[in-house]
Amino acid sequence: MVTPNTELAYNGKIEGEVVVSRLDAVINWIRTNSMWPMPMGLACCAIELMGTASSRFDIARFGAEVMRFSPRQSDCMIVAGTVTYKMASAVRRIYDQMAEPKWVIAMGACASSGGMYRSYSTLQGVDRIVPVDVYVSGCPPRPEALLDALMKLQGKVRQERAATNLLSA
Amino acid sequence: MSAATAVTPALSEKFPQVAPRASLDHEAINVPAGAVLDVLRTLRDAHGFDFLADLTAIDWAEGTTPRFTIVYHLRSTTTHAYVRVAADCPDSAAPAMPSACGLWAAADWHEREVFDMFGIRFPGHPDLRRILMWDGYPHHPLRKEFPLAGVETELPDAAIAAETGAKVIAAPMAGGPFVASSGEINLTEAEPRAKDESWNEGRAKPAQD
Numbered sequence: 001m002v003t004p005n006t007e008l009a010y011n012g013k014i015e016g017e018v019v020v021s022r023l024d025a026v027i028n029w030i031r032t033n034s035m036w037p038m039p040m041g042l043a044c045c046a047i048e049l050m051g052t053a054s055s056r057f058d059i060a061r062f063g064a065e066v067m068r069f070s071p072r073q074s075d076c077m078i079v080a081g082t083v084t085y086k087m088a089s090a091v092r093r094i095y096d097q098m099a100e101p102k103w104v105i106a107m108g109a110c111a112s113s114g115g116m117y118r119s120y121s122t123l124q125g126v127d128r129i130v131p132v133d134v135y136v137s138g139c140p141p142r143p144e145a146l147l148d149a150l151m152k153l154q155g156k157v158r159q160e161r162a163a164t165n166l167l168s169a
Numbered sequence: 170m171s172a173a174t175a176v177t178p179a180l181s182e183k184f185p186q187v188a189p190r191a192s193l194d195h196e197a198i199n200v201p202a203g204a205v206l207d208v209l210r211t212l213r214d215a216h217g218f219d220f221l222a223d224l225t226a227i228d229w230a231e232g233t234t235p236r237f238t239i240v241y242h243l244r245s246t247t248t249h250a251y252v253r254v255a256a257d258c259p260d261s262a263a264p265a266m267p268s269a270c271g272l273w274a275a276a277d278w279h280e281r282e283v284f285d286m287f288g289i290r291f292p293g294h295p296d297l298r299r300i301l302m303w304d305g306y307p308h309h310p311l312r313k314e315f316p317l318a319g320v321e322t323e324l325p326d327a328a329i330a331a332e333t334g335a336k337v338i339a340a341p342m343a344g345g346p347f348v349a350s351s352g353e354i355n356l357t358e359a360e361p362r363a364k365d366e367s368w369n370e371g372r373a374k375p376a377q378d
Binding site: 085086088089092093096114117118119120121122123124128129130 | 301302303308310315316317318319320324325326329332333335337338339340341342343345346
């Protein structure tokens with residue numbers, strides 16, 4: 001006699017408290033949904049970054065509301081603003097202090113390419129000193145653009161082969 | 170500015186070297202470098218100019234004598250008058266001007282900035298270091314011969330430079346700089362226009378003749 005399966009969701013009694021998944025999927029799921037930013041606020045983009053974190057745009061919906069001012073506790077450096085050559089060493093040093101895995105968002109024109117500062121004092125794009133995962137255009141970008149960048153980065157992290165990287169590290 | 174607050178006649182009596190300077194707004198005087206501290210002290214103590222609003226410099230470009238002029242902007246918080254004091258640096262190759270730090274504490278950082286940007290030294294300054302660029306930067310960026318894009322040099326931190334391979338580069342001008350002509354009545358003509366300096370890292374700046 002065949003009984004129809006009426007279980008629509010996971011039932012621990014039937015499955016024996018076991019969930020079968022891929023390790024990559026589990027690790028990436030954890031990483032994408034608690035990506036704590038390191039707010040590298042260097043200029044006016046930092047104001048938009050604050051707006052993104054505040055209630056109207058609420059970056060907490062994407063699990064990135066815990067702005068950590070300690071590089072040891074953060075996963076994603078958001079370079080928000082103009083990076084001068086004098087500051088570039090500090091930016092790189094803070095990036096070096098962040099624990100793996102770590103990602104970088106270059107927020108706005110200045111961080112991405114130097115922006116309008118074609119001048120002797122400004123680093124022409126933060127990708128000259130740190131590897132950038134997502135670039136955001138705008139001067140400054142709207143909070144929605146930064147949220148979109150965060151979602152793009154989450155999509156990128158979901159594609160990572162996290163278990164292989166962990167074992168080979 | 171009213172005539173009642175004019176200080177030039179009184180100053181000229183005490184200092185015959187003081188000469189009036191062409192100015193479109195406030196009173197302005199030219200002072201030789203040797204007398205500048207005495208004049209500033211008199212303005213502060215006898216005329217109530219207790220506030221150094223700004224201290225900056227002018228580079229009249231290479232080949233001119235004198236090449237550098239220091240400009241002091243003084244404000245009186247009691248009479249609400251402004252006066253501008255300009256003093257030429259006698260030596261154009263190694264420009265120097267006595268420090269006004271003893272008169273106004275505010276002169277400290279202003280003189281450091283002028284030193285940083287123009288390379289003018291201020292004998293008597295307590296701590297004459299660069300303030301905007303990093304120590305060891307080899308140029309003075311606001312001098313006329315310094316290009317807007319900058320000059321290739323090393324990053325301030327040698328360890329970071331070795332790790333990243335990054336350098337301070339002459340910025341790619343990307344079609345710029347975009348310059349608006351001032352005083353243009355026709356707003357279409359006043360729009361910022363690209364000066365043709367569209368060299369970049371791929372296409373080097375042509376050699377100057």
